[in-house]
Amino acid sequence: DAKTTQPPSMDCAEGRAANLPCNHSTISGNEYVYWYRQIHSQGPQYIIHGLKNNETNEMASLIITEDRKSSTLILPHATLRDTAVYYCIVRVGDSGGGADGLTFGKGTHLIIQP
Amino acid sequence: AAGVIQSPRHLIKEKRETATLKCYPIPRHDTVYWYQQGPGQDPQFLISFYEKMQSDKGSIPDRFSAQQFSDYHSELNMSSLELGDSALYFCASSPLGHSEGDTQYFGPGTRLTVL
Numbered sequence: 001d002a003k004t005t006q007p008p009s010m011d012c013a014e015g016r017a018a019n020l021p022c023n024h025s026t027i028s029g030n031e032y033v034y035w036y037r038q039i040h041s042q043g044p045q046y047i048i049h050g051l052k053n054n055e056t057n058e059m060a061s062l063i064i065t066e067d068r069k070s071s072t073l074i075l076p077h078a079t080l081r082d083t084a085v086y087y088c089i090v091r092v093g094d095s096g097g098g099a100d101g102l103t104f105g106k107g108t109h110l111i112i113q114p
Numbered sequence: 115a116a117g118v119i120q121s122p123r124h125l126i127k128e129k130r131e132t133a134t135l136k137c138y139p140i141p142r143h144d145t146v147y148w149y150q151q152g153p154g155q156d157p158q159f160l161i162s163f164y165e166k167m168q169s170d171k172g173s174i175p176d177r178f179s180a181q182q183f184s185d186y187h188s189e190l191n192m193s194s195l196e197l198g199d200s201a202l203y204f205c206a207s208s209p210l211g212h213s214e215g216d217t218q219y220f221g222p223g224t225r226l227t228v229l
Contacts, residue, residue: 101159
């Protein structure tokens, strides 16, 4: 799986959009970008994933650059409950990766300020 | 919606004892994964099972073993426990065999403390 690089920490004001960047310059053509978050000591929570098109769900939006070497997770209206470690993970997805385990990097500790 | 169930949620053991952690996947999910997260660390993949067969293997110690049963639940067996085994253990499941993608959904974890 391709490696990812994320800033170790970020702050965001409550109510504002939180934009979390991820670099994955060695991503392969069949690899998806997945985002998970982990609120302190809870199980990682799936947020969103995408291959090359931008994706949106009820939690967040995922913007992937045209060359697919980087992406941005957007939480449109951050709340205090969004304070967590956010992990960007690149892997072969949608059944192409089989039952392969996820490789968690260091992630970004997002702190939402009141 | 139903989630992954793990039991017990907390477990305290002495060194050299054994422990068994259980994982009940989301209904219709046929694939389970085990992860270990030590204090201050990121989750590390241990092992996975698809249709009751071991599928992928990560950094699982030889003292640990796991299996998946006919009802798709899984158990992680840990023997000769060491202080360093104290960690959160997460189970995840995915609907791999149902062509619904392989997104992994995590349980709440079991906190194992070895004294």
